[in-house]
Amino acid sequence: MYRRIAADIRRRIRDGDWTIGQALPSRRDMATEYRVHEQTMRLTYDLLRRSGVLDGEKGRRVTVAHPPAVRTLTNADLPWPYSTETTDTRPRPATEELAARLGIRPGVMLHHETVECLDPGGHSAMIVSSWWRGQRRPHTSHVVEVGTAPLTTEQAHALGLLVGMLAFRLMRTRLDEGGAPVETADLVLPVDRWLIRLRSR
Incomplete structure (x- = not known):
């Protein structure tokens, strides 16, 4: 589930829902939006941080990162x-x-x-x-x-x-x-x- 949500957040970033440097909603708010447990959103945000899509430390607000260097x-x-x-x-x-x-x-x-x-x-x-x-x-x-x-x-x-x-x-x-x-x-x-x-x- 968290991988599917991560893929959807990637799509929404590409579509301009959030721009580089902009903070995403809290895990609690996103869990409510996607109708999942907050732990699922924690895994989602961790995955997006590891892949370079999001910046920010665990437990803090995350922002859209600059794209990984090609x-x-x-x-x-x-x-x-x-x-x-x-x-x-x-x-x-x-x-x-x-x-x-x-x-x-x-x-x-x-x-x-x-x-x-x-x-x-x-x-x-x-x-x-x-x-x-x-x-x-x-x-x-x-x-x-x-x-x-x-x-x-x-x-x-x-x-x-x-x-x-x-x-x-x-x-x-x-x-x-x-x-x-x-x-x-x-x-x-x-x-x-x-x-x-x-x-x-």
């Missing part, structure tokens, strides 16, 4: 220049897809790391999940496949978006000097916050 990705192997949060480091067995990307057998245990990349305003801009076998090794090159994929529940929650929304999915595989894969990663980028621009060398 960034351009030209190199999927550059380090993230702002803050990050590591959210998961549990080892994982290699799926068929990961095994093919790393040139190993399915089921082999892999090291894993999921990192949430935050923009200067503290909003989640990208999620990077990496997998590798043994110790992390240096790489000399990388290859990237670009596609789209629906957001999982965890990804949508972190990005402040709806489950199932399409996002860019960049499958990056790092290679050693001999061209063998040493690490692979999925970079998940919200389509409303990113442009992908490929450059020739």
Whole structure:
């Protein structure tokens, strides 16, 4: 329910019901308007804050935020220049897809790391999940496949978006000097916050 209300508030902001910097009604008033419990509106406002639609601290009035910056990705192997949060480091067995990307057998245990990349305003801009076998090794090159994929529940929650929304999915595989894969990663980028621009060398 709170995700549906959040989507409706996004629509109302686009339609001009509230403008940038303008305060929204209190949670109590909005709960009355949408005929839901005040806790539902708390979840709604929290979601809209995480996604950068609203500004304001918990328990205080919230205002319409400036739209999230649209960034351009030209190199999927550059380090993230702002803050990050590591959210998961549990080892994982290699799926068929990961095994093919790393040139190993399915089921082999892999090291894993999921990192949430935050923009200067503290909003989640990208999620990077990496997998590798043994110790992390240096790489000399990388290859990237670009596609789209629906957001999982965890990804949508972190990005402040709806489950199932399409996002860019960049499958990056790092290679050693001999061209063998040493690490692979999925970079998940919200389509409303990113442009992908490929450059020739």
